[in-house]
Amino acid sequence: MAGSVKANRTAGARRYAVAGGILVVLGIGHAALIPVVAWPSVSGWVRDGLWSVVPFLDGAAPSAEVGTFWSGPGGFAVPLVLLGGLIWHLGRLGVRVPAVVGWVLIGWGLVAGVLLGPSPFFVIAVAGSLLVWRVRPGR
Numbered sequence: 001m002a003g004s005v006k007a008n009r010t011a012g013a014r015r016y017a018v019a020g021g022i023l024v025v026l027g028i029g030h031a032a033l034i035p036v037v038a039w040p041s042v043s044g045w046v047r048d049g050l051w052s053v054v055p056f057l058d059g060a061a062p063s064a065e066v067g068t069f070w071s072g073p074g075g076f077a078v079p080l081v082l083l084g085g086l087i088w089h090l091g092r093l094g095v096r097v098p099a100v101v102g103w104v105l106i107g108w109g110l111v112a113g114v115l116l117g118p119s120p121f122f123v124i125a126v127a128g129s130l131l132v133w134r135v136r137p138g139r
Contacts, residue, residue, distance in 0.1 A: 016091025025084075031078070
């Protein structure tokens, strides 16, 4: 009995490490690619200051700088890295992540992946499925 519990904990830790690693890599990759892909917008932040580039007034015309901000530092990259690190850490401790986290990641990854077409969003669904997949004793 104790051996199967330890085997399940080890298998769960591996799944959580992979799921957390996927989220961390996606978050870091997203944050690292924004300056490369949208350098003119990022340089606009440096030139004009972030407060003047990202307007907070109603009715302000959206600009490339605003889009870059919300797809970069204001977007999901940092929370994705934090969530991935938390999942990885909980897996190492043998603490189970609530299944709802996995289901939300699956839904988000599938819906966003379908709306955007071929994109890394589908990999988020893979990470979510690793969280909801249960390892049964004797398998």
